[in-house]
Amino acid sequence: MKSVPMIKYRLHRYFGSSRPVIPVIFTICFLRFIYSVRPMSIGTGAVLSGIVQFVMMTFITLSLNGGEETVEEQLLLFRGKGWRIYSIARELALIIISKFYAILHILGPIVVNACNDFSFFSTPLTAMDVVKGAFVVLGSGLAGIILGDVLHPRITGNRRAQLVGTVMLMLLTIVKDALIAKCRVLLFLDILLPPVMKPAHDLGNKECLALKPVLAFFFMMILYYFVVTIVKNLVLQQRKFS
Template structure:
């Protein structure tokens, strides 16, 4: 049943054409980011993951807009659970995030084989860790977008400003904490992009050991976001 629902979500998403603009922006970013030679692989991949986080926030935001209520009711009846329905949507956004993560990591690696984009040889750990970081940050971004959907925040201008604010604060969290140390007691609420970049600060390559703590934080963050989304949507219903 889950596979059927995912296929339905994919079909409806493709029919909506909401993916066109984000994909176009993604291609532009990739061309601009990797048009320069001899890049630092850690810095470029962390920047790429931060960009994908922002892009998936946009995708999650638009994905939950203009949902057909009748089709949603039918799916919920078939699944016999609001929880299963929203879990299927979260999984679908996860699949979209995995797709963009593969492109975000794979395209530069392939291009590097042709043109030597990076300063140092790319290791297996670089590929694996980069993909994991992209994937988890993309899911976190998508969930933020889903939490700002019309049935939760009806004022769309406020929702858009909220999305921009969250993305911006997530990206600049590190510099803000450095300038105002006490802000760390508030800034922890924003997605852990800074935790990822700090873990590999001044390193030439990614490694699994440094990923453990940021990965735990990202998993907890995803769990909390999913829990809040499902609880909220079960409350507002239609």
């Protein structure tokens, strides 16, 4: 199974560089900031963490694909003996990186709650709440990977266009519900862009996280991720390194 050592190599490349420093500091600062006022609802914490994870993974993926060394990628492609292993390893490495930041978001409320006599939140934080919160953060991370990678430089052929396009898509993803409410013509955005703000509608300000909307969001994100990722990789394979 060539993809496992290829994932290890990609993770070594990422975590061995200075790239994670700013996202880690940013995540810690964010967690310190949102968990500074008590009491707080569990739903709000999970929703905010999800949005931050989405934005951060968009930028992390954007910086990773922008920094890809063509020759290095070509050598990995040869070693994978084709696009399948190469693409799978690349996607899984991104998912693992997303999980790393998700763990920080998951640990944040647990640590804060423990430091505040287990009474930081307006209702007691249960293990199930943590698991449900993790689904929200992981799902949002997948959305970030999708947006950060969908305009890959080998698809757009232009780094500047990729940067501008990705930031536009990210902002549209966050504000699309408000836009659609104002102008129904923009309803197509609801299908094109990932439903990152869905947990904000379903769970925001809720004292505890309901399982059904959390799982619905998570599986929706997985489905969305698979569809977009397959299409993206087919386009990348078609375009090769031209």
